[in-house]
Amino acid sequence: MAITARHLMITGRVQGVFYRNWTVATALSLGLTGWVRNRSDGSVEALVEGSREAVEQFVALAHQGPPAARVERIDSQDAAAEGLLSFEKRHSC
Template sequence: MNEIIARRLRVHGRVQGVGFRFYTVREALARNLTGWVRNRTDGTVEIQAQGRPGEVDDFQRWVSRGPESARVDRVEANDASPEALTGFCELDTL
C-alpha cells in the first residue's frame, strides 16, 4: 500500500531559536517524508509533513517532544492535501 497522507502541524512552546527547524528536517528525512517547516511571526513553528501514514504518525509523536533544546507545550494537527513536493526543507518565516 503506497497511500500518501499529509498533515499540517502547528507547534507551540519554546520552539524558535533552539534548532527546532534543523532537527525537524533531520527527523522528517529519516522517515522518508516530504514537506517543509517554517517559523511563524507569532512564535510558533508550522510544518507540512507528507508520507505513509505510519511514518507521519511517528513523526508527529517526535514533534510533540521536539529536540532536547525545545519545550513543546502543544501541537495542533490537521489533515492536509498532499502537495507536489520533493525532499523536506525550511521555508522563510510567515
C-alpha cells in the same frame, strides 16, 4: 503507497532551539517530504507527507523535539498532499 499529509502548528519554546533543523533531519530519516517554517507569533508550522505510519511517528516525535525545546501544544490536521519531492526549511512568515 497511499500518501498522508498533516499540517502542524507547534507552540511552546520552539524558536531559537534548532527545532526547524531537527524537523528536517527527523522528517528525512523517516522518508517524509514537506516543509517547516517559523511564524511571527513564535510558533513553528510544518507540513509533512508520506506513509501514514511515518507521519504518525513524526507527529509523536515532534511533541519532544530537540533537547532545548519545550513543546506545549501541537495542533495537527489532515491536509491535501502537495506532492513534494524533498523536505525543506522555508522562510519565516
